[in-house]
Amino acid sequence: MPQLGSGGGDDDEFGADDEMISFKDEGEQDEKSQGSGFTERDLAEVKSSLVNESEINQNQSLRLISKPQDREIYKGPAFSGYPFLMLPDPYNGSMSPSSNKVSVVQQPHGMHSLTSLLPYSSEPFSTGSAPLPADLSTKPGIHRPSSQDIPGFYSLPPSGAGQIPPSMGWFPHSFILGASSMHPTGIPHPAIVPPTGKHEEEQYDKNTYMKPDSEGRREKEPKKPVIKKPLNAFMLYMKEMRAKVIAECTLKESAAINQILGRKWHALSREEQAKYYEQARKERQLHMQLYPSWSARDNYGKKKKRKREKQQDSNSERNSAMRCRARFGLSQQTEWCAPCRCVLRVELPVLRLCRFLFPTLHRPLTAT
DNA sequence: GAGCCTTTGAAGCCG
DNA sequence: CGGCTTCAAAGGCTC
Numbered sequence: 001m002p003q004l005g006s007g008g009g010d011d012d013e014f015g016a017d018d019e020m021i022s023f024k025d026e027g028e029q030d031e032k033s034q035g036s037g038f039t040e041r042d043l044a045e046v047k048s049s050l051v052n053e054s055e056i057n058q059n060q061s062l063r064l065i066s067k068p069q070d071r072e073i074y075k076g077p078a079f080s081g082y083p084f085l086m087l088p089d090p091y092n093g094s095m096s097p098s099s100n101k102v103s104v105v106q107q108p109h110g111m112h113s114l115t116s117l118l119p120y121s122s123e124p125f126s127t128g129s130a131p132l133p134a135d136l137s138t139k140p141g142i143h144r145p146s147s148q149d150i151p152g153f154y155s156l157p158p159s160g161a162g163q164i165p166p167s168m169g170w171f172p173h174s175f176i177l178g179a180s181s182m183h184p185t186g187i188p189h190p191a192i193v194p195p196t197g198k199h200e201e202e203q204y205d206k207n208t209y210m211k212p213d214s215e216g217r218r219e220k221e222p223k224k225p226v227i228k229k230p231l232n233a234f235m236l237y238m239k240e241m242r243a244k245v246i247a248e249c250t251l252k253e254s255a256a257i258n259q260i261l262g263r264k265w266h267a268l269s270r271e272e273q274a275k276y277y278e279q280a281r282k283e284r285q286l287h288m289q290l291y292p293s294w295s296a297r298d299n300y301g302k303k304k305k306r307k308r309e310k311q312q313d314s315n316s317e318r319n320s321a322m323r324c325r326a327r328f329g330l331s332q333q334t335e336w337c338a339p340c341r342c343v344l345r346v347e348l349p350v351l352r353l354c355r356f357l358f359p360t361l362h363r364p365l366t367a368t
Numbered sequence: 369g370a371g372c373c374t375t376t377g378a379a380g381c382c383g
Numbered sequence: 384c385g386g387c388t389t390c391a392a393a394g395g396c397t398c
Contacts, residue, residue: 228390229389231392234391235391235392239392242392251395252395253393253395253396254393254395258392258393296389296390297389299390300389300390302390
């Protein structure tokens with residue numbers, strides 16, 4: 001959980017601590033300082049002064065959008081934020097934004113009954129605190145009850161169904177899913193989906209999980225339902241914000257939307273992100289409670305493998321950044337300045353400045 | 369119609 | 384243990 005782990009004692013804002021951090025053992029350090037006459041501190045100061053500006057200028061995010069029309073279309077504010085549609089937070093009762101698509105973590109009624117069982121604090125993580133444990137259930141001494149220990153997690157209050165707002169998408173149709181989407185405990189849960197492949201979620205949402213004609217279903221014995229991975233913080237954020245971004249920029253292509261959402265995600269404050277990390281953690285906890293024997297491995301191989309080369313290229317850059325962040329204990333909110341192999345909380349203007357100041361450093365990423 | 373694209377985070381696998 | 388891979392959502396797009 002790198003974003004939470006950025007750092008003991010780290011600053012309230014990154015700028016102060018942002019430094020030009022290079023790979024000293026890669027021979028880059030000397031070249032950089034000697035060749036330019038600038039010290040690392042000099043550049044860090046210059047960059048720090050630009051960080052805020054670059055963050056404000058969120059239109060920079062458009063550089064990642066490949067299609068020209070996308071750049072035209074997306075002119076929304078950096079993060080218009082929420083509330084744009086407030087719904088009770090199922091975990092703490094507070095208000096939280098939502099969209100027409102609702103995360104699987106959402107409960108139809110107020111406080112999640114599991115919440116009281118969960119050992120973590122309801123507070124968002126505090127700035128500069130130690131990283132939150134990724135998985136409390138793996139920590140020694142923390143009880144991980146079996147599903148029998150948590151009866152009635154999804155049981156409805158007498159008037160429960162009638163109180164479900166229309167946007168609480170997953171719950172009502174949980175009732176019509178049939179036994180195949182029931183947890184052994186009898187608790188319906190949206191993470192259980194039929195092994196129908198690509199559009200299962202859509203079918204799920206449209207209450208068409210069970211085939212209209214039962215021809216296929218009748219012949220084959222029911223396949224084992226697929227239990228999906230719990231959504232991580234970013235996925236929860238995407239689910240919430242997708243509709244809003246689509247409305248803002250009129251884009252529909254998910255790849256472009258996701259790029260925007262990725263930028264918005266980075267533009268979120270720690271507190272805002274913390275909300276999603278907390279939700280994701282509760283989601284994982286709930287998932288573990290409901291499906292104690294489930295493993296992410298269960299779903300391996302269910303998707304076709306992506307094209308090897310492309311994936312490796314993509315992963316290579318990601319991993320470079322990950323390595324660098326891990327190495328220096330930096331937050332994910334830092335960005336990878338690939339050319340000069342430093343990690344900063346930089347945006348395009350800073351990268352441009354970096355290229356301008358240190359042209360000799362900006363060569364292909366192959367050495368990383 | 370299957371798979372790709374694109375994002376971040378979590379978890380599994382492997383050396 | 385570090386690095387890499389896969390999957391999670393989404394919907395337009397390509398082959």
